[in-house]
Every structure is written in structure tokens, then in C-alpha cells.
């Protein structure tokens with residue numbers, strides 16, 4: 001929290017420039033929303049299934065949010081931090097391992113959806129094509145998706161493979177929100193540059209949510225704010 005506030009004041013420098021005006025770091029989150037988010041994530045959570053084809057998507061009658069990002073971005077760690085479970089999502093030392101869309105049921109009718117990672121340099125073309133087909137099918141077919149959280153490594157910023165995903169989301173008309181991960185691994189000055197470059201890349205996407213989050217699963221930074229955001233998305 002402390003770090004987020006500090007960044008938010010620095011970020012004014014960034015928002016002073018016109019093209020960046022529409023994006024901002026999460027700040028001043030309502031305490032009631034924080035509490036509601038906390039409460040939601042104390043509910044029971046259960047791994048339902050992993051699918052390799054959208055033909056096996058869970059049936060109707062629920063809402064969902066999805067987490068997506070490059071392999072090794074810290075997606076499993078973030079899902080574990082959010083849910084307070086150490087191993088609900090598998091943390092991998094080897095990038096590019098998970099090939100399935102994983103569905104975690106939260107509080108009976110809400111899903112956290114974990115999309116396979118992308119952008120792994122060593123993945124063969126066939127694998128990459130398979131990923132794209134699965135992602136496209138999912139984003140175009142899902143009726144219940146409230147938002148995609150696009151995870152970006154704080155050290156690296158938005159890469160070409162992230163832009164590819166942003167293009168697919170644009171075509172499918174799905175809103176995405178950038179969540180920077182592994183913030184503990186980056187120096188503040190360096191991050192300010194990464195942040196600035198990244199939001200410059202977001203500027204042309206009408207489906208990019210204006211609020212950007214900064215998290216560290218290791219230090220538990222930004223987790224409460226992300227829980228609050230997810231909770232709000234699940235209010236019908």
C-alpha cells in the first residue's frame with residue numbers, strides 16, 4: 001500500500017502529458033470495497049476443471065474474471081495470493097508449462113479463470129497457434145466474462161506478445177485491466193519509465209480499463225485492491 005501511494009504521487013508527472021491522461025494507478029480505494037473484497041476471498045474456493053477446448057466450458061449461470069499474461073509473469077502466484085491459498089494454482093519454475101484454461105469456483109457462482117501463459121520464446125509455432133486458437137475461442141464465446149486482468153511484469157513492461165493479446169481482446173470487445181506483477185523486483189525510478197512506456201502502448205485501446213494496478217505476490221502489495229476490484233465486478 002505504502003509503495004502504491006508513493007507511486008501515485010510520482011505518476012502525476014506522467015499524467016501531466018496529454019496522451020497519458022486517461023490512465024492512472026489505483027489509489028484511494030474505498031475501505032468498504034476493500035472489506036467486501038476481503039470477505040469474498042474468505043469464501044470457499046475450489047478448482048473445478050482445466051480445459052483445452054471451449055467445448056468443455058462450464059455451463060451458464062455464473063460470472064467470471066480472467067487472468068492472462070506471458071509465461072512466468074507471476075499469474076499462479078497472484079491467484080494464490082488473492083485466494084490466500086499457497087497452492088491452488090501451480091507455481092512453476094519452468095515457463096510455458098500450463099496448457100489448459102483453469103476454472104476456479106469462488107463462492108458458488110463466480111469463476112476465476114486462469115488462461116495459459118503465452119510469449120514463451122522456446123514454444124514451437126504449433127504451440128503458439130494452439131494458444132491463439134484457444135484464447136480466441138474463449139474470448140469470443142464466453143458470455144459471462146466481466147473483465148480480463150492482463151498481467152505485466154514490472155521489470156519488462158508490455159511486450160509484442162501482450163499486444164497480440166490486446167488485439168484479440170479488442171476484436172472480441174472484452175475490457176482488460178493491466179496489473180503489474182513482481183513489483184518487489186524493480187527499482188522505483190525504473191518502474192516509472194516502464195509504467196510510462198506501457199500506458200503509451202495502452203492509449204490506442206478503447207477496451208483498456210483506465211485504472212492500472214501494481215502488485216507483488218511476494219510482499220502482498222496491491223492484493224487487497226485487486227480483491228476489491230474483482231468483488232465489484234461480481235456485483236450483478
Ligand SMILES: Nc1nc2c(ncn2[C@@H]2O[C@H](COP(=O)(O)OP(=O)(O)O)[C@@H](O)[C@H]2O)c(=O)[nH]1
Pocket residue numbers: 069070071072073074075076077078090091092093095096117181182183184185215216217218219
Ligand atoms: N519476487 C517475486 N517473485 C515472484 C512474484 N510472483 C511470482 N514470482 C516468481 O516468478 C516465477 C513464476 O511465477 P508463477 O506464478 O509460476 O508464474 P506464471 O507462469 O505466470 O503462473 C516463480 O519463481 C515465482 O516464485 C512476486 O511478486 N515477486
Ligand SMILES: [Mg+2]
Pocket residue numbers: 075076077090091092098
Ligand atoms: Mg502458472
